[in-house]
Every structure is written in C-alpha cells, then in structure tokens.
Amino acid sequence: MGRVFGGQVLAQALQAAQASVTDGKTAHSLHAYFLRGGREGAPIKYRIARDFDGRSFANRRVVATQEGDDGMPCPILNLTASFQTPETGLEHEDAPMPDVVGPDDLRPDMEVRRETVEKLGDRLNDAQRALMLRPRAIEMRTHDKLHWMNSDPKPPRAHSWFRTVAPLPDDPALHRAVITYASDYTLLGTSALPHGLSWMRGELVGASLDHAIWFHRPIDEHTRADEWLLYATDSPWSGSGRGFNRGRIYNRRGDLVASVAQEGMMRKRKKRD
Incomplete structure (x- = not known):
C-alpha cells in the first residue's frame, strides 16, 4: 500500500472547509501541516471547526484523520483556511511572469x-x-x-x-x-x-x-x-x-x-x- 499524495489531502481538506462557508465568501489563503503520511486506499475523514464568521472574513480549521494500527483516529494533516467576501481594493503586482516557452x-x-x-x-x-x-x-x-x-x-x-x-x-x-x-x-x-x-x-x-x-x-x-x-x-x-x-x-x-x-x-x- 502506497502513500497518499499530499496534494490530494490538501485539496480535499480545502473542499471540506469551502463546503462549510455558504455566505458568498471565497478562500483566499490556506496554511497546512503534514503530520503523518496517509495510506492509499484507507478512508480519510475531515473534521471541520468553524472558528470565525465575520462580515468580511471567516476562518475554518480542518483535521484530516485515518484509522491507525490500534483502530483509533490518527491525524495526518491540520489545515486552516481563511475566506473573504469579494471586494475591490488597491492593486499592484511586482512579480512579473518569467519569459518561458509556452x-x-x-x-x-x-x-x-x-x-x-x-x-x-x-x-x-x-x-x-x-x-x-x-x-x-x-x-x-x-x-x-x-x-x-x-x-x-x-x-x-x-x-x-x-x-x-x-x-x-x-x-x-x-x-x-x-x-x-x-x-x-x-x-x-x-x-x-x-x-x-x-x-x-x-x-x-x-x-x-x-x-x-x-x-x-x-x-x-x-x-x-x-x-x-x-x-x-x-x-x-x-x-x-x-x-x-x-x-x-x-x-x-x-x-x-x-x-x-x-x-x-x-x-x-x-x-x-
């Protein structure tokens, strides 16, 4: 049995967080820690904590777990995501796109x-x-x-x-x-x-x-x-x-x-x- 690709757990944890925000706010950032390697084929559960719901911003915490060898839930990833109501604001970009072949x-x-x-x-x-x-x-x-x-x-x-x-x-x-x-x-x-x-x-x-x-x-x-x-x-x-x-x-x-x-x-x- 192989190890689950980290990007998969990240994406699914973000989707879990996004599904819990239903007032039009969209994800603008996420921060996650990989705690253990996930096992391919074994179910992954995502537990969501609704930490904050404000007028402009909201915050969610997600813990991804798999069943350990002892049968107990074992955390494999912690993720925090921040959401914002879309708005206009001051804009600039100081990171030009590299000149590479298309x-x-x-x-x-x-x-x-x-x-x-x-x-x-x-x-x-x-x-x-x-x-x-x-x-x-x-x-x-x-x-x-x-x-x-x-x-x-x-x-x-x-x-x-x-x-x-x-x-x-x-x-x-x-x-x-x-x-x-x-x-x-x-x-x-x-x-x-x-x-x-x-x-x-x-x-x-x-x-x-x-x-x-x-x-x-x-x-x-x-x-x-x-x-x-x-x-x-x-x-x-x-x-x-x-x-x-x-x-x-x-x-x-x-x-x-x-x-x-x-x-x-x-x-x-x-x-x-």
Missing part, C-alpha cells in the same frame, strides 16, 4: 517519464517505475529539467505548465481545490536541484512538512485549473535536513494567480552496507 511548444511530461524509465532500466525498482508511469489527473509540460530528469547540479528554479487532463465544471471552489492539488507537484523537488539528487532515483528521503497558498485572483475564464497555468518555483535555502521552496502560479496573460510556500524534509539516503 505549453504548446513543450512535450508532455508523461512522454519524458516513459523515456526516463526506459533509460534508467534496472536502476529503478518496481515501485519507482510504477510511480513514474502511473496515470495523472494533471497534465504537466516542463520548460526546464526537474530533479528526476537530470543528475547535474543546477540552480534551484523550475518552470512547468499544468492543467487538468479533462474539462472541469464551472465551480470556482473546485478550481481552487485543483490548483491546491497541483501546487504540491514539483515544489519540494526544486530544493533538490542544486545537489543533483532525486527521490525518483532513490537518492533522497523526503516528505512535505507544511504548505501554504494565497489565492490572488477570482476564478474566471483565465484562471481555471483546466486551462494552462504556469508554475514557477524556486528554493532560496536548504539545510538541517530541510528544503524551503516558493511557487508562483500565473495564467497565460501573465497575471499572478496564486503564491505558494512549502518546507519539506530532505535527507540524502544512506547507503546500505
């Missing part, structure tokens, strides 16, 4: 994954091979080489386009949840780039520790999760067994849609004697 001129990451698996051959075990080739709900097209694509040290920056593989309903809450789901892709791996190491090649041990997102724009025809969005990530620091990563999500017009931050455990795997 998604139409890039190959799908899945094609590159298949080639990588063939190239590495027996150096990948069955679990690594299955992880690389498993179908994904998010299509990604990468402008750079991610950690699993390259073993040469490079600056800690990456740029990938993403969208869902199929159209989504016109539900803004769902699009925010899917963007949250996708924001867990490529992020922690950015801090591995300067070291030329990869989880996929079995060279690192890692896990997400926390995750934060700020949604800057309402969901419209330009910010949908089933239209191409650019995910620009960078890692300003790693050390002490941890890597810190930041992300900026843009639409094709160059508008900043969301900002992301995450710290994760990152340790070099010890060789067995």
